[in-house]
Amino acid sequence: MRSVNEMNLEEIVEQLKAKKIKLTTQRMEIIKFVSKMEKGHFEAKELFSVLSKKIPSLSIATLYSTLYLLVDLGVIYSFSDGQKTIFDFNPAPHGHFVCRICGKIEDIEIKKLDLEKIRGKREKIEIVIRGVCEDCLKRVKD
Numbered sequence: 001m002r003s004v005n006e007m008n009l010e011e012i013v014e015q016l017k018a019k020k021i022k023l024t025t026q027r028m029e030i031i032k033f034v035s036k037m038e039k040g041h042f043e044a045k046e047l048f049s050v051l052s053k054k055i056p057s058l059s060i061a062t063l064y065s066t067l068y069l070l071v072d073l074g075v076i077y078s079f080s081d082g083q084k085t086i087f088d089f090n091p092a093p094h095g096h097f098v099c100r101i102c103g104k105i106e107d108i109e110i111k112k113l114d115l116e117k118i119r120g121k122r123e124k125i126e127i128v129i130r131g132v133c134e135d136c137l138k139r140v141k142d
């Protein structure tokens with residue numbers, strides 16, 4: 001699956017239209033902005049503080065619903081770090097290591113996951129490993 005950065009804006013718009021999703025001006029602004037962003041992890045409120053300067057009437061609810069539209073399309077991915085929802089520009093299956101001290105998130109490659117054993121319908125894969133990152137471990141020791 002390609003990331004939002006590789007999928008161009010027209011393709012995203014086409015797919016949303018095919019699903020009969022109404023593209024309001026606000027939604028378009030959000031999608032445009034997200035499609036230009038660098039790869040990485042972010043929280044909706046971080047994006048909200050930037051976007052609400054461009055779109056003063058934007059509500060956090062509209063932002064969330066638009067982000068989840070993109071999650072449903074498979075162009076971005078969302079997971080919980082244990083406290084909050086994190087959005088990820090890399091939709092390919094991978095795990096995350098979350099530092100409980102500084103909150104840093106690192107991507108973890110999943111080499112093998114035996115999904116054949118699941119007999120029901122698979123809806124979401126979330127692999128989150130919590131711990132203390134190398135930098136924070138060093139700081140604790142010093």
Ligand SMILES: [Zn+2]
Pocket residue numbers: 099100101102103104132133134135136137
């Ligand atoms: Zn840390």
Ligand SMILES: [Zn+2]
Pocket residue numbers: 041088090094095096106107
């Ligand atoms: Zn990630």
